[in-house]
Amino acid sequence: MGVWRWRRNPLRRRTDLIEAWVAFAALVCVLVVVPAVGWTAGLRVDVTLQRAAREQRQERYLTPAVVVRPAGDSLGGSAADPAAQRQSPQRTQVVAAWTAPDGTNHQGTVPAAQEPPRPGDHFRIWTDHHGRLVGHPLDPSTAAVHAALAGLAAAFGAAALVETLRRMVVRRLMHRRYLRLDRAWAAAGPDWGRAGAGS
Incomplete structure (x- = not known):
């Protein structure tokens, strides 16, 4: 909606359009990229932990x-x-x-x-085979829970990274707007309110 709102608005600044596109890109990342990151991370951790659980069951x-x-x-x-x-x-x-x-x-x-x-x-x-004391082998269901938690953590981390980048860009755009406003005000300020100055 932000991109659509700034398409043909006469008050639109270039930074407004950039901010709207950044918000749209962040939304797409949160809806598409973040779940993919979480799923991929969880799947990889699950494969690793299930392999470790199988090896432990064979060696203990x-x-x-x-x-x-x-x-x-x-x-x-x-x-x-x-x-x-x-x-x-x-x-x-x-x-x-x-x-x-x-x-x-x-x-x-x-x-x-x-x-x-x-x-x-x-x-x-x-x-183990030689009689050395070892811990209980990892249970497959416990491994799956750990993998799911790892996937959720990766997804939340990716979402936090996206939001942090969006906020950094918006902050930079706001800083740029204030600099332009200060320059415009400095140019118009000396003549502001004087008769015949056109203001």
Whole structure:
């Protein structure tokens, strides 16, 4: 509407027409380019995360483990220390033993599967093929959510960039208008209101 309004208006300045076209271009970018940027970014992130999730599911194993003792026992009973418990509100740590998928035996400190942990309790932990502790593999639905959020963030970022550029151009045009107005006023000012000056 801004472009149409300034097409044949006798009061139209060149900067008015430029501002209207800039607003029209920004609107087209927001309606066409921004969704395309968001979709493309989300799709690429989704492909990457789904590939990572597949690789993690192939490389990580749920391995049976058995509780050997509470982890604090080896430190002289520090697990019962209230200050230590306040600093680590996560699950109780235990020393556990497990056999890796490659057949090697391992022992280490891991979070307890249930509270309170008792020696001899059986639970499962995630390990790699060599028995090293790893995190839970990425879930495909979680990967899809992360990809959607990345796409939305990219779209909002592109929209913010478009709006910032539009505002910068409009600000520059306004500055140019004020400079022209100041020059016109300086030229007409000395004769303004004088008899016979034609003003």
